[in-house]
Amino acid sequence: MSYEVYFQKARLKSYLSLQVIVAVSLFGMLLFEDAIATLDLFLHATPFVTFAIFYVLVLFYPVALPLLSVFIITVLHDIFATSLYNSQTFAILVSLLIIKRLINFPEQKEFLEIWQGFVVAILIMVSIEVVTFMIWHWSLMNLQGLLFQIGITILLYPFIHVVIMRLAQIFVESAER
Amino acid sequence: MARRGSSQKSGMSRLSLQLTLLVVSFFLIFIGKIDLYTVRATKTTISEIVAPLYDVVAAPVRAFDTMASGMRTLASFRAENVRLRAENERLKRWQRRAEILESENRQLKTALGAASTTDLKPITARAISAPGGSFAHSLLIDIDDTSAVARGNAVVNANGLVGYVIEVGRKYARVLLITDVNSKVPVLLSSSSWPGLVLGQNAKSLSLDFLPLEAMPQEGELVLTSGHGGILPPGIPVGRVAQVQEDDVIIEPSVAFGQLSFVSVLTRADKTDNIGFNYDDLESFFAPLPAEAQGRLLEGVNASELLQ
Structure with missing residues (x-):
């Protein structure tokens, strides 16, 4: 029995290198999102592309992106990008955890259900951020930019889903080999 | 099992x-x-x-x-050339006018003995981060030497006030933009001289609040920093009145925040932290008074008695 357990452990693959690569890439992606916010087209309202990638990876490939990675990426980004306001980490973690509980066995779900789940996740995330912001600053905020961000992200989701699923398939399979 | x-x-x-x-x-x-x-x-x-x-x-x-x-x-090269020539002529006329007014202003200030606000030294910095998302509008700037920069220093560009420094690192400083919801800038309406407070709204426009009841801001009126509070220097353009509603005055900022590449930090010679403490002086702030100091700390007790 003890021999079996010993060899079972020895056979396990480590996903650490994959997780580090994914985390660094996603952090770079978040910074890129900030960078394109300077363009006139997106001023202050870039689509939440990185959040969409978080969603796909956490649901379908949790080995590539554990919640600890999400936490580290978003904390670093919160501190760098906003400096004064750190609710993004909490909002993203809560929305991803709720969605993980709501969608069991995502591989067996229709794409439409996954898309609906994304809409729910993004609404939970933004609602938490908006409520925290309003309590913190005791003022109503301008929702125009946020609604634009949410709308564009929801429309972009199918493209992001297809691209990330294919890329993740390649990387996770090569890590498993 | x-x-x-x-x-x-x-x-x-x-x-x-x-x-x-x-x-x-x-x-x-x-x-x-x-x-x-x-x-x-x-x-x-x-x-x-x-x-x-x-x-x-x-x-x-x-x-x-x-x-x-x-x-x-490139697409509008010809039209742009004509426009720039006309603008150049107009600016030359303004430059001559400004030189005359500056000289007159200096003479009048000398005659009145008014305090000069020209002890500010601009340091050019490169804007390296985006103006922010929907929740916070701040900007990271790259400065070769931050030794002269302190929290509260005004940050401007050719068009007007960008914001003020809230964090100073070794090579970088963070600027709170005037569009951020935490930004509150004391201002004056340029024509009527009514004082007010320009508040950021995390949007492209700003809001002018705390105006006296009898104030009547006009659309297109220039809004300048008043210098009240001593953090920002007076006379920097903040924006123009875009819309006057019943209970709200909307200000269009002078600065195009989407096109920020280089900015100037207006540093003070004494490097005082205008927002809070001067953190460089914290050591001396908490150091005990020397025994020979005779100044009274509390009623009936002086420093030498306390340190005995």
């Missing part, structure tokens, strides 16, 4: 990790708000580490932006 036990154990540890992350991230919201020296130092250090990485990531975006604006300029 043993396998079920180990899977239950791993499930429990996963759940406890998730809970821990949630609790830590929840408390981070509050920690981020505490204005402790350690928290601020941590934020500055992380910004210093991430800023060069951001610079690399943003390089293609900057290149694309430059190319796009170059193409736009």
Whole structure:
């Protein structure tokens, strides 16, 4: 029995290198999102592309992106990008955890259900951020930019889903080999 | 049986990790708000580490932006040339007028003995981060030498006030833009001289509040910093009155925040931290008074009595 357990452990693959690569890439992606916010087209309202990638990876490939990675990426980004306001980490973690509980066995779900789940996740995330912001600053905020961000992200989701699923398939399979 | 036990154990540890992350991230919201020296130092250090990485990531975006604006300029090259010639003539006339007014102003100030506000030294800095998202509008700037920069220093560009410094690192400083919801700038209406407060709204426009009841702002009127509070120097353009509603005055900022590439930090000769303490002086602030000091600390007690 003890021999079996010993060899079972020895056979396990480590996903650490994959997780580090994914985390660094996603952090770079978040910074890129900030960078394109300077363009006139997106001023202050870039689509939440990185959040969409978080969603796909956490649901379908949790080995590539554990919640600890999400936490580290978003904390670093919160501190760098906003400096004064750190609710993004909490909002993203809560929305991803709720969605993980709501969608069991995502591989067996229709794409439409996954898309609906994304809409729910993004609404939970933004609602938490908006409520925290309003309590913190005791003022109503301008929702125009946020609604634009949410709308564009929801429309972009199918493209992001297809691209990330294919890329993740390649990387996770090569890590498993 | 043993396998079920180990899977239950791993499930429990996963759940406890998730809970821990949630609790830590929840408390981070509050920690981020505490204005402790350690928290601020941590934020500055992380910004210093991430800023060069951001610079690399943003390089293609900057290149694309430059190319796009170059193409736009090329397309309207002829019309732009005519417009610039006319503008150049107009600016030359304004320059002559400004020189006359500056000389007259200096003479009048000397005659009145008015305090001069020209002890500000501009330092050019490169804007390296985006103006922010929907929730916070701040900007990271790259300065070769931050030794002269202090919190509260005004940051301007050719068009007007951009914001003020809220964090100073070794090579980078963070600027709170006037569009941020935390920004409150004391201003004067240029024509009527009514004082007010320009508030950021995390949007493209600003709001003018705390105007006296009898104030009647006119659309298109220039709004300048008043210098009240002593943080920002007076006379910097903030924006123009865009809309006057019943209970709200909307201000269009003078600065195009989407096109910030270089800015100037107006530093003071004495490097005082205008927002709070001068942190460089904290050591002397907490040091005990010398025994020979005869100044009375409390009623009936002086420094030498206390230190005996």
